[in-house]
Amino acid sequence: MRLRVVLEPSEEGGYTIYVPSLPGCISEGDTKEEALENIREAIDLYLETVEDDLTFSETAEQIEIAV
Template sequence: MKLRVVLEPSEEGGYTVSVPSLPGCISEGDTKEEALKNIREAIDLYLETVEDDYVFTDRSEQIEIAV
């Protein structure tokens, strides 16, 4: 999967990086490389399924799709 990220220099130094297609998925780093590494981790956590967050009924069907 490929996602577009926005990398911006921070006023305090370092970089802030966000993912427009994933609202609230933001990270930062002292260097561009660190910021990009950190946003990859943030994306993984953002997309991670937490089964406790879902309530399934006996009529629910789970289907995996490629994106």
Template sequence: MRLRVVLEPSEEGGYTVYVPSLPGCISEGDTRDEALENIREAIELYLETVEDDLVCSETAEQVEIAV
């Protein structure tokens, strides 16, 4: 899966990074690379909780699509 992230320099130093398509999915890091690594982890955790909350009926069909 590919997601667009926004990486912004912080006034205090380091970077803040967020995912516009995943509300509330935000992280930061002292360096650009650290911020990107941290947002990857944040995305994984974000999507894991979404998946855990998914409740399907017995007649529901789950289909994976590429985005």
């Protein structure tokens, strides 16, 4: 899955990073690399909680697509 993230320098130093398509999915890091690593973890956790809340009927079919 590919998601667009926004990486901004923080006034206090380091970087803030967020995912516009996932409201509230935000992280930070001291370096760009650390911020990117942290947002990957935040995305995994965000999507895990969304997936846990889904319920499907017995006839439902799950299909993965690339966007």
